Amino acid sequence: xxxxxxxxxxxxxxxxxxxxxxxxxxxxxxxxxxxxxxxxxxxxxxxxxxxxxxxxxxxxxxxxxxxxxxxxxxxxxxxxxxxxxxxxxxxxxxxxxxxxxxxxxxxxxxxxxxxxxxxxxxxxxxxxxxxxxxxxxxxxxxxxxxxxxxxxxxxxxxxxxxxxxxxxxxxxxxxxxxxxxxxxxxxxxxxxxxxxxxxxxxxxxxxxxxxxxxxxxxxxxxxxxxxxxxxxxxxxxxxxxxxxxxxxxxxxxxxxxxxxxxxxxxxxxxxxxxxxxxxxx
Ligand SMILES: C[S@@+](CC[C@H](N)C(=O)[O-])C[C@H]1O[C@@H](n2cnc3c(N)ncnc32)[C@H](O)[C@@H]1O
Numbered sequence: 001x002x003x004x005x006x007x008x009x010x011x012x013x014x015x016x017x018x019x020x021x022x023x024x025x026x027x028x029x030x031x032x033x034x035x036x037x038x039x040x041x042x043x044x045x046x047x048x049x050x051x052x053x054x055x056x057x058x059x060x061x062x063x064x065x066x067x068x069x070x071x072x073x074x075x076x077x078x079x080x081x082x083x084x085x086x087x088x089x090x091x092x093x094x095x096x097x098x099x100x101x102x103x104x105x106x107x108x109x110x111x112x113x114x115x116x117x118x119x120x121x122x123x124x125x126x127x128x129x130x131x132x133x134x135x136x137x138x139x140x141x142x143x144x145x146x147x148x149x150x151x152x153x154x155x156x157x158x159x160x161x162x163x164x165x166x167x168x169x170x171x172x173x174x175x176x177x178x179x180x181x182x183x184x185x186x187x188x189x190x191x192x193x194x195x196x197x198x199x200x201x202x203x204x205x206x207x208x209x210x211x212x213x214x215x216x217x218x219x220x221x222x223x224x225x226x227x228x229x230x231x232x233x234x235x236x237x238x239x240x241x242x243x244x245x246x247x248x249x250x251x252x253x254x255x256x257x258x259x260x261x262x263x264x265x266x267x268x269x270x271x272x273x274x275x276x277x278x279x280x281x
Pocket of ligand 1: 089090091092093096118119120121122123124125141142143144147169170171185186187188207208209
């Protein structure tokens, strides 16, 4: 038997590159022992079997190699709920919770809203909206069959199969009819951008991160704006997450195409999302 305190102290020493070694160690050990990560006894004297201790050391080794905590745990929290993740999907980011907050606000008062998300990945965004708005029905699209497999697991995990349909395809292609809200956090990193060197992103799919459409970072945004008119209800709009410094160009583009727009910042104060809607609505 080993003690949880000894294991945590050793893990902290083994994770010198981590921003938060205490948290990493506590989350990993808590998941293995099936106790809450803030359980105070983790920091003192919980007993850990030899098998659990060696599994923990292996996980700490993976973490020390830069693998994201979310991948080692196999799940991540978004908008207060647990979502299954693996290397086939983007790990949902706290910044993206802005899309859910704003989406809820946009749909306030709308009866049985129809929503479609382009690029669902883990499904964290569309599922969170559906769980916050019980009469919402929607469609999710992703071009990656592997990502779609994860979104199907999360659809089941949150018992949303009756309300959300998932489709393999490019942008709006699999959709039909009109929606009260179209939403997307498309890939927006310029290929070759040093941001990709970030340790987390080395472990995430390029298809979720890099703008391969036009290569300038906002090719997906242009394409989604160009075609959204064919899928929006009269009062509907398109809500897009954007990369740092992209919102001004995206707004100018939307205005040039005859739409109105609004921009909001994320919790760090970075302009993060643009809402594109019918002029005068
Ligand atoms: C930045 S991730 C967003 C994932 C998730 N919605 C989130 O916010 O955490 C972008 C997603 O778009 C998908 N994608 C990339 N190109 C696409 C396309 N042309 N059509 C549909 N989905 C696409 C990727 O596979 C990936 O799952």
